[in-house]
Amino acid sequence: MFVLLRQLQRLRRDAALTAPRRRGSLALRHIDVGSCNACEHELTAVSSPYYDMARHGLGIVASPRHADVLLVTGPVTTRMREPLLKAYESMPEPRTVAALGDCAMGCGVLGDVAALAPPLDELLPVAVRIPGCPPSPDAIAAHLLAYLHGEEPPA
Amino acid sequence: MTPERFTRRDVAPAAWRGEVAAALADGWRFAGLWAEAAGGDGPALRAAFHRHGERLLLAAPAARDTIVDLVPAAGWDEREAHDLHGAAFAGHEPLRALVDHDAPTPQWTVPVEGRDVFQVAVGPTHAGVIESGHFRFHVVGERVLHLDLRLFYKHRGLERAAEGRPVTDALRHAERACGADAVANAIAFAHAVEDARGLVPTPDLARARTLLAELERLYNHLNDLSAICAGVGFAPGTMAFAGLKERAMRLNATLTGHRFLHGSVRVGGSGLAISAPAASELRSALAELRAETRRAWRELQFAGSVQDRFDGVGVLALEDARRLGAVGPAARAAGLAIDARTDAPRLAYRELVPAVPEQPGGAVAAPVEVRGAGLPVGVDLLDELLAAPLEPSVAEPGGASRRDGLALVESPRGQTLCAVALGDGGVVDRLHLRTGSYANWPVLAHVVPGNLLPDFPLINKSFELCYACADR
Numbered sequence: 087m088f089v090l091l092r093q094l095q096r097l098r099r100d101a102a103l104t105a106p107r108r109r110g111s112l113a114l115r116h117i118d119v120g121s122c123n124a125c126e127h128e129l130t131a132v133s134s135p136y137y138d139m140a141r142h143g144l145g146i147v148a149s150p151r152h153a154d155v156l157l158v159t160g161p162v163t164t165r166m167r168e169p170l171l172k173a174y175e176s177m178p179e180p181r182t183v184a185a186l187g188d189c190a191m192g193c194g195v196l197g198d199v200a201a202l203a204p205p206l207d208e209l210l211p212v213a214v215r216i217p218g219c220p221p222s223p224d225a226i227a228a229h230l231l232a233y234l235h236g237e238e239p240p241a
Numbered sequence: 242m243t244p245e246r247f248t249r250r251d252v253a254p255a256a257w258r259g260e261v262a263a264a265l266a267d268g269w270r271f272a273g274l275w276a277e278a279a280g281g282d283g284p285a286l287r288a289a290f291h292r293h294g295e296r297l298l299l300a301a302p303a304a305r306d307t308i309v310d311l312v313p314a315a316g317w318d319e320r321e322a323h324d325l326h327g328a329a330f331a332g333h334e335p336l337r338a339l340v341d342h343d344a345p346t347p348q349w350t351v352p353v354e355g356r357d358v359f360q361v362a363v364g365p366t367h368a369g370v371i372e373s374g375h376f377r378f379h380v381v382g383e384r385v386l387h388l389d390l391r392l393f394y395k396h397r398g399l400e401r402a403a404e405g406r407p408v409t410d411a412l413r414h415a416e417r418a419c420g421a422d423a424v425a426n427a428i429a430f431a432h433a434v435e436d437a438r439g440l441v442p443t444p445d446l447a448r449a450r451t452l453l454a455e456l457e458r459l460y461n462h463l464n465d466l467s468a469i470c471a472g473v474g475f476a477p478g479t480m481a482f483a484g485l486k487e488r489a490m491r492l493n494a495t496l497t498g499h500r501f502l503h504g505s506v507r508v509g510g511s512g513l514a515i516s517a518p519a520a521s522e523l524r525s526a527l528a529e530l531r532a533e534t535r536r537a538w539r540e541l542q543f544a545g546s547v548q549d550r551f552d553g554v555g556v557l558a559l560e561d562a563r564r565l566g567a568v569g570p571a572a573r574a575a576g577l578a579i580d581a582r583t584d585a586p587r588l589a590y591r592e593l594v595p596a597v598p599e600q601p602g603g604a605v606a607a608p609v610e611v612r613g614a615g616l617p618v619g620v621d622l623l624d625e626l627l628a629a630p631l632e633p634s635v636a637e638p639g640g641a642s643r644r645d646g647l648a649l650v651e652s653p654r655g656q657t658l659c660a661v662a663l664g665d666g667g668v669v670d671r672l673h674l675r676t677g678s679y680a681n682w683p684v685l686a687h688v689v690p691g692n693l694l695p696d697f698p699l700i701n702k703s704f705e706l707c708y709a710c711a712d713r
């Protein structure tokens with residue numbers, strides 16, 4: 087185990103992560119409504135040692151009832167429409183919906199119309215849009231932080 | 242070695258079962274079954290088999306009898322052909338709903354009755370960054386008696402959407418069926434189309450694709466090991482392997498401009514070029530990654546509290562693996578020598594010997610070992626593939642063009658079948674993708690009963706299946 091911990095220590099040094107600029111936190115709840123799974127991989131990577139979003143106050147929570155932000159990945163399939171709306175209903179206010187990735191933003195979606203529900207922003211009020219297919223861990227963190235601190239989203 | 246083309250055998254619906262039984266008796270292994278719109282009443286039926294690199298396609302103008310008693314691995318395939326294409330299978334009783342979500346609960350669950358039996362329903366959404374799918378556990382206390390899977394929440398109708406589209410468009414559908422197996426899916430599609438068109442890859446093309454496939458396997462297996470550590474709450478392992486995965490993905494980005502290598506596989510050729518200096522840089526980065534991975538892997542093997550958790554849970558018996566058509570690391574862990582890379586004349590694997598555990602046993606420890614031991618094998622192969630610079634390449638004509646194409650490729654999760662039927666003007670009439678995850682989900686459901694409910698995440702992660710490419 088010590089070898090692993092040393093390896094992690096070295097990795098942290100190499101990654102040379104910047105110190106957080108400001109205080110504040112967001113509790114994020116992820117929901118997959120039909121992604122290809124790459125957006126999930128990148129969202130997971132945001133918590134990995136090379137990015138470590140926790141130091142900025144960004145954390146994934148297990149229930150929508152504990153969440154400030156609903157992070158949505160994938161185009162909305164007909165079958166995930168209900169679970170999506172239910173997750174949103176369960177959130178305390180104020181609540182925010184973030185579209186993570188091109189699919190969730192309704193761009194370049196592949197699939198059969200019969201299997202897809204209307205795009206996310208016709209179903210829920212989307213406040214944060216994180217473009218990319220998939221967006222890089224850096225981009226995910228940058229958009230969420232800009233939202234947290236009331237800044238313009240990164241170009 | 243010129244790739245052999247597959248054999249197509251047309252059979253009457255009444256002879257379907259007999260032909261399947263004869264093929265199995267001849268040593269053919271089942272690789273997938275699917276329906277295809279035929280224009281008459283009801284869909285036509287196809288089944289694919291493989292035997293040491295040879296492939297066989299059975300084609301019937303209509304479905305009639307089930308083969309599920311002969312090939313239990315075809316269970317999901319028949320249920321899907323029924324739900325999506327209306328094919329009927331006499332003798333498949335009860336034919337439970339699979340893709341169809343409108344069916345009431347008793348139509349897709351297995352009745353489990355008795356004293357103190359209750360159900361634990363989990364999903365479709367989960368308490369973390371996890372894909373959507375539903376698990377219904379029938380338990381007594383903490384002991385699982387039966388597990389009903391209900392996937393296809395992410396069904397996007399990708400196969401149907403690809404129909405009638407040009408090949409380059411359909412390729413994107415196959416690729417995006419799964420972001421993490423995108424290369425394997427895209428290569429399978431490219432092979433299937435090239436097989437239909439009578440095209441043969443040049444050595445450089447084969448090398449480019451093998452390189453991409455192994456880079457994909459590398460970051461996936463690092464990811465799987467990280468996830469397995471998370472499954473037992475071993476944070477140092479989770480983070481160390483997540484860090485190694487990140488490094489592998491950065492190499493992908495340097496090489497192809499995409500962390501997941503998306504868009505790097507084409508049909509009929511490859512645009513991938515690697516200069517001599519770039520190749521040697523990549524080789525030294527891989528060598529470093531190999532050394533660190535080795536160290537992390539050794540540490541994991543000596544972490545007693547972790548190894549204790551891996552023993553004795555999630556045991557897949559060899560006979561069950563064979564019967565249920567398990568593929569990939571899970572199958573090899575059970576002692577079943579199945580790896581599409583060993584019979585891949587269209588790729589540059591040559592004499593590859595896939596990693597197998599020292600003691601095949603199929604408990605969680607074994608698939609973990611298949612991945613851990615497979616990592617250096619994969620990196621060594623990458624090193625060999627990078628020994629010479631790479632130029633863009635184009636496939637060569639090698640035979641007459643025909644309608645059907647069939648391909649088998651080993652994805653990080655196991656053998657993936659892609660079948661295409663090409664129509665007039667180069668459009669795709671039918672695309673079918675049967676991924677390693679699709680093959681293994683029913684195997685997982687079979688392995689879980691008898692284990693404790695809290696061990697499910699660990700068992701699930703030892704398979705590390707993907708929902709997206711099963712649901713399509």
Ligand code: SF4
Pocket residue numbers: 120121122123124125159160161186187188189190218219220221417420
């Ligand atoms: S945006 Fe791209 S990476 Fe994300 S789910 Fe859609 S296809 Fe996959």
